[in-house]
Amino acid sequence: MATVTLADDLTHFYHPKTWIGKYVWSQDHKVIAIQYSLTAIAIGLVALVLSVLMRLQLGFPETFNFIQPENYLQFVTMHGMIMVVYLLTALLLGGFGNYLIPLMVGARDMVFPYVNMLSYWVYLLAVLVLVASFFVPDGPTGAGWTLYPPQTILEGTPGNHYGIILMLVSLALFIVGFTMGGLNYVVTVLQARTKGMTLMRMPCSVWGIFVAAIMALLAFPALFVACIMMLLDRIAGTSFFMPAIMSMGQDLGYEGGSPILFQHLFWFFGHPEVYIVALPAFGIVSDLISVHARKNLFGYRMMVWAIVIIGALSFFVWAHHMYVSGMNPYFGFFFATSTLIIAIPTAIKVYNWLLTLWRGNIHLRVPMLFSIAFLFTFIHGGLTGLFLGNVSVDVPLSDTFFVVGHFHMVMGVSPIIVIFGAIHHWYPKITGRMYNEALAQVHFWITFLGVYAIYLPMHYLGFLGVPRRYYALGETRFIPESAHLANQAITIAAIVVFAAQFIFFYNMIWSYFRGPKADPNPWGAASLEWQTPDTPPKHGNWGDKLPRVYRWAYDYSVPGAARDFIPQNEPPGESERHHRT
Amino acid sequence: MSLFRRLTEKSWETPGGEPVDPATYRPPAARVAVIVYFGVIMVLFGLVTSAYVMRMGMPGMGHDGMGDWRPMPEPPLLWINSFVLLLSSVAWEVARAGLRQGQADILRRALYGAGVLGILFLVGQLLLWREFSQTGYYASANPANAFFYLITGLHGLHIAGGLFFWARAVRGMRAGADVKLPVELCAVYWHFLLLVWALMLALLTST
Numbered sequence: 157m158a159t160v161t162l163a164d165d166l167t168h169f170y171h172p173k174t175w176i177g178k179y180v181w182s183q184d185h186k187v188i189a190i191q192y193s194l195t196a197i198a199i200g201l202v203a204l205v206l207s208v209l210m211r212l213q214l215g216f217p218e219t220f221n222f223i224q225p226e227n228y229l230q231f232v233t234m235h236g237m238i239m240v241v242y243l244l245t246a247l248l249l250g251g252f253g254n255y256l257i258p259l260m261v262g263a264r265d266m267v268f269p270y271v272n273m274l275s276y277w278v279y280l281l282a283v284l285v286l287v288a289s290f291f292v293p294d295g296p297t298g299a300g301w302t303l304y305p306p307q308t309i310l311e312g313t314p315g316n317h318y319g320i321i322l323m324l325v326s327l328a329l330f331i332v333g334f335t336m337g338g339l340n341y342v343v344t345v346l347q348a349r350t351k352g353m354t355l356m357r358m359p360c361s362v363w364g365i366f367v368a369a370i371m372a373l374l375a376f377p378a379l380f381v382a383c384i385m386m387l388l389d390r391i392a393g394t395s396f397f398m399p400a401i402m403s404m405g406q407d408l409g410y411e412g413g414s415p416i417l418f419q420h421l422f423w424f425f426g427h428p429e430v431y432i433v434a435l436p437a438f439g440i441v442s443d444l445i446s447v448h449a450r451k452n453l454f455g456y457r458m459m460v461w462a463i464v465i466i467g468a469l470s471f472f473v474w475a476h477h478m479y480v481s482g483m484n485p486y487f488g489f490f491f492a493t494s495t496l497i498i499a500i501p502t503a504i505k506v507y508n509w510l511l512t513l514w515r516g517n518i519h520l521r522v523p524m525l526f527s528i529a530f531l532f533t534f535i536h537g538g539l540t541g542l543f544l545g546n547v548s549v550d551v552p553l554s555d556t557f558f559v560v561g562h563f564h565m566v567m568g569v570s571p572i573i574v575i576f577g578a579i580h581h582w583y584p585k586i587t588g589r590m591y592n593e594a595l596a597q598v599h600f601w602i603t604f605l606g607v608y609a610i611y612l613p614m615h616y617l618g619f620l621g622v623p624r625r626y627y628a629l630g631e632t633r634f635i636p637e638s639a640h641l642a643n644q645a646i647t648i649a650a651i652v653v654f655a656a657q658f659i660f661f662y663n664m665i666w667s668y669f670r671g672p673k674a675d676p677n678p679w680g681a682a683s684l685e686w687q688t689p690d691t692p693p694k695h696g697n698w699g700d701k702l703p704r705v706y707r708w709a710y711d712y713s714v715p716g717a718a719r720d721f722i723p724q725n726e727p728p729g730e731s732e733r734h735h736r737t
Numbered sequence: 738m739s740l741f742r743r744l745t746e747k748s749w750e751t752p753g754g755e756p757v758d759p760a761t762y763r764p765p766a767a768r769v770a771v772i773v774y775f776g777v778i779m780v781l782f783g784l785v786t787s788a789y790v791m792r793m794g795m796p797g798m799g800h801d802g803m804g805d806w807r808p809m810p811e812p813p814l815l816w817i818n819s820f821v822l823l824l825s826s827v828a829w830e831v832a833r834a835g836l837r838q839g840q841a842d843i844l845r846r847a848l849y850g851a852g853v854l855g856i857l858f859l860v861g862q863l864l865l866w867r868e869f870s871q872t873g874y875y876a877s878a879n880p881a882n883a884f885f886y887l888i889t890g891l892h893g894l895h896i897a898g899g900l901f902f903w904a905r906a907v908r909g910m911r912a913g914a915d916v917k918l919p920v921e922l923c924a925v926y927w928h929f930l931l932l933v934w935a936l937m938l939a940l941l942t943s944t
Contacts, residue, residue, distance in 0.1 A: 355744065381784050388876065411805055457744075
């Protein structure tokens with residue numbers, strides 16, 4: 157049984173001949189990555205528009221007649237679910253995972269290309285089912301992205317007839333599709349690394365995606381089970397989550413179910429999900445900072461271990477989302493403690509990023525700008541997380557705009573900022589062309605400053621006690637006039653940031669056709685994906701021969717070397733030769 | 738090479754030197770994928786089990802403020818089906834032995850037997866569902882019933898998925914391809930699902 161997956165054997169490699177085989181039913185990880193990314197960004201745009209509609213309502217209530225209370229709830233729900241699951245998870249794992257893993261570990265493709273293709277098409281189906289819920293009679297579900305029962309399937313919640321069914325089916329499909337992709341990512345990292353690519357020679361991006369994929373494989377089953385059980389409650393009349401309920405004077409026939417059970421299942425998925433999104437971002441930002449600071453990553457081993465430790469710990473903190481569910485105080489104490497312990501490996505990562513920058517040769521190119529911006533937004537969001545992780549502080553802040561400000565900063569803005577940085581960083585490799593630097597800078601500054609204008613005031617609103625998920629605040633004594641002013645300012649900032657995203661899209665599309673030809677390795681990066689024989693890499697990635705790896709991915713500014721970086725596949729001694737000649 | 742040594746490699750110190758992981762032999766990717774997938778199944782059924790236990794011990798959410806959990810009966814068919822699944826697993830093991838000893842005849846018969854027994858198990862489970870629903874044990878009637886349908890449904894889906902790979906192995910065998918890996922992986926998968934079923938059966942019958 158000496159099957160060696162590393163064998164440099166091209167005979168079994170499937171080369172499609174037709175256009176459809178190459179670009180539609182493609183089994184090439186790079187094409188699948190782009191399919192995943194474009195689908196995720198397209199559905200993400202829908203969620204972005206929904207957020208602007210919500211902001212219009214909050215900033216200028218009683219102005220827009222087409223936004224009714226039920227619409228507002230639907231916007232909240234769909235915005236949240238799309239952004240977390242269908243955009244961030246799909247883009248970071250399905251998009252970047254697919255593109256980067258084989259290239260960075262020196263493989264020709266994923267180990268199961270066919271399953272990889274299937275994964276994308278199931279994901280697309282999930283997205284289409286989700287989109288379909290906008291067009292059924294009562295519209296998409298408005299239960300909030302957490303889909304808490306019993307209200308999720310009760311009369312009075314928007315979309316409780318068809319919308320919720322489509323949402324649950326779509327999530328189940330997404331999980332099935334993701335499991336196929338996740339198996340691929342994990343096994344590819346374990347089995348298909350090229351010669352010399354030890355685990356500890358892999359770039360942090362691969363480590364982040366690898367651990368996140370394992371976590372997703374273990375966390376998504378919880379959501380899957382919860383979805384199936386809720387679906388049975390809705391369709392078959394079971395009582396997994398539904399307690400005995402009288403509605404409009406009628407007994408609904410449910411008995412004995414536990415809404416709290418759903419919350420446990422949901423957050424057993426939901427909290428690891430935060431890190432499923434964050435860990436790839438951590439990994440990618442580590443590489444970006446190192447490349448653009450021309451300095452090796454500070455504490456590489458510690459960075460890898462921190463990723464693994466964060467991943468493991470994140471399975472033991474889920475109930476910190478449920479402090480106000482009436483849990484036993486000792487239970488809350490346990491989860492507050494485990495939550496705060498996660499701050500340790502996370503802080504190690506933050507210090508290591510800062511120490512990588514320390515005395516580095518920092519090039520403030522767009523990917524680096526985004527990376528530094530990430531440090532700001534992530535530290536900010538992380539610190540507010542310490543507030544909410546403590547039971548006694550969380551209880552008064554629960555369900556206020558403070559929470560909205562916190563999680564948007566830490567898992568909305570931060571990963572998205574990294575994604576922008578990553579897209580600019582790998583754009584020359586993916587398209588073979590360079591983006592417009594000026595436009596990219598304009599987009600960066602408006603986005604970075606804009607998100608602060610949006611989310612910083614939300615923390616203040618939260619301290620005032622402004623509740624989240626409310627359609628309008630109405631006349632309340634505890635909410636001063638200044639809160640309404642702040643809401644208007646947030647809305648205006650949100651519209652500006654929304655508009656600025658079109659600069660990004662214009663830049664990406666225009667540069668794809670008209671941008672200047674890019675150098676194969678414009679940043680002077682050492683990791684393998686920049687050493688491909690073709691740019692963009694062709695099917696099979698490496699031409700005739702797989703690369704052989706001789707060193708780690710962070711040999712920057714090595715004393716005595718000819719250039720300020722040494723590619724991973726350069727044999728030892730070579731660069732000294734360069735130096736002498 | 739121990740995992741600990743791999744994860745403590747000081748990769749910045751060893752440019753070019755013989756890497757810690759010489760990568761001369763790695764198990765087939767499919768085998769690793771199956772093992773990883775076992776992890777997914779374990780979490781899936783583990784969560785269902787904990788939900789089961791939580792829901793069972795949940796008093797006071799019904800109309801009368803009492804627990805509403807009424808266990809299901811254990812008809813003979815339940816045990817017959819379990820035995821069929823056990824036989825199916827044995828057949829896979831025979832197929833593996835036949836392969837090892839190079840006896841194509843045994844392999845062929847055992848392979849067909851394993852698949853047919855697998856299908857038989859699924860049919861038996863469906864009959865069991867029918868028997869229950871005919872005698873009034875609907876999913877909506879009691880949480881114990883709902884969990885029974887959920888658990889058997891999820892387990893059955895995994896068996897059905899296994900049958901897909903069984904069909905591929907049969908096709909491979911008839912085409913004269915090397916089916917060593919598919920048969921081995923299917924067999925391991927079957928044993929794993931048998932184990933899951935045994936645990937689920939213990940859960941269902943002991944409560």
